[in-house]
Amino acid sequence: MRTPLLLLLLTSTFLHAAENERAVTSRINAAKVFLNGAQVARSATTTLSAGRSTLVFTGLSEALDPMSIQVTGKGGYTILSVNHRINYLTESPKKGEIEDLRTRIQKLEHDWNLENGLQQVWVNEEQLLLKNSAVGGQQSGLTAAQLQAVNDYVRERMKAVKAGWLAQEEKKQSLHEEVEKLRQQLGGLQAQAPRPTSEVVVELDSPAEVSAAFTLGYFVHGAGWTPAYDLRARAVGQPIELLMKARVVNNTGEDWTRVDLSLSSGNPTQGGVMPELQAWVLDRPMPLETVAFEGRTAKAEAMRAGAPPTVADGDVRLDEMQAITTVNNTVVYRTTTVEFAVEAPFSVPSDGQPHTVGVRTHSIPATYQHYCTPKLDPDAFLYARTTGWEDLNLLPGPANVFFEGTFVGQSQLDLSRPQDTLAISLGRDKGVVVERVRRKGSDDRSVIGGKRTVTRGWDITVRNTKGTAVDLELRDQMPLSPRSEVEVKLDDAGGATVDDRTGRLTWRLTLEPKATRKLGFVYSVKHPKDQPVVVE
8 A cells, every 4th residue: 555655646746846947938039149059048038926936948959068058137036956868759840831731732632633634524535536536537428528526626625625635734734833842841841850859847936916027048059050152352442341251151040030030159168178198107017918808908907907008019009109108187277269240130030051140351462463373374373462360260171262343263261370470362353464484495305425405595574464463473493402412503593582392483574554565594414324303
């Protein structure tokens, strides 16, 4: 008798607790999205009766972190406890949409069957007309006029039958296409398994009946954002317009509808800890014999038990030793982040797809310069060089480049290296024509003693066909000696700046509109006759 009585008392207690719980509907009004994860803020209002009461905030994301839950409120009451639980009985949030799709599909299938039946009626009439026409043609008692009248009747009815059959076929095809679309949509929704939801249970105490306003905040996984940019250069000499965008992904199970959206460069899932170096003491490793034991080794068992590892037989790497000896010694430091606020309310459905939102627009001063390496590519490339971007708190990401209203291509905004100038390629400029040809008479080959000398010369012609002046940096190169017995000499630099370490030759020119410049250089290579070298 004791066991049934105890179960009865427990069941009564649980039912009583459930009866005292009151579900509260809350609304998401703000979301701070990190590079991985998001901080969600909800608000709710209700009326509390005097005494103790229990409120349940329902319909929350299953992916929320219970340790991050914060509940605050305004009113004459006291919050006694805040707890978290999972509700596995919650129906799919897409249930209504799924039922609506099923109803629409059933109706369209009914309409298709109806049209198919009407089409069969036309087919039966056609067969009947053909039979009657054959019988009429076999009757010898019909006059020519009567036979003509029969033929005319059959012809007109066949026209109507064919037109009716074709109309039904077109309706069936249209219904089939619409049904297939709905079935694909239904399949996509059914593939999303119903998610359990989180619930936050708040126990309160109020001395009297009061109106209460609550703010519920928590961190949730399944969200994040990545930066992207649009770089627009309207014309040479004008600043570059930089539009920073964010691709926000929400796969939390909660739709963010017209919320105050902000973007943070932080990543709470990564942690803000920095390791501290500990004293590194060299010691002679203790030898351990390797003995097989249930698929493991004695050395692994010793390491598992906390014994110092050994490198006597090379089985344990040095990085594994360091990881084992320093993993428990850390010092926590808080990291700093940059936060971007989206001015207007924004909606991000929980569909796992990236949604683009504009963040900031900047006007950056820029200088424009052409570059050309005719040995590799005869085309000149226009680059914009910007400074001051390091004060804009930008993050690395892809950039769509536009010049004079035309899409040029996609680049990568690489901010990982410390640099004060950012170069942005604006594509090829056909208005600057560069030609590189071998100089005539520069293919001399002479042999003196055991040495052979090869001379090469190149002529470069640059033409500016544009109506504005152009600053051009032209690049070429001379070979470098692979060994001491091979001598390379630059006979004529042609006014270029020479980098002896890399062999690069650089000309910096300012070409006036419609101007032409001729440049060139000559080098010679002396090498042993029995050790040939390949020159350009």
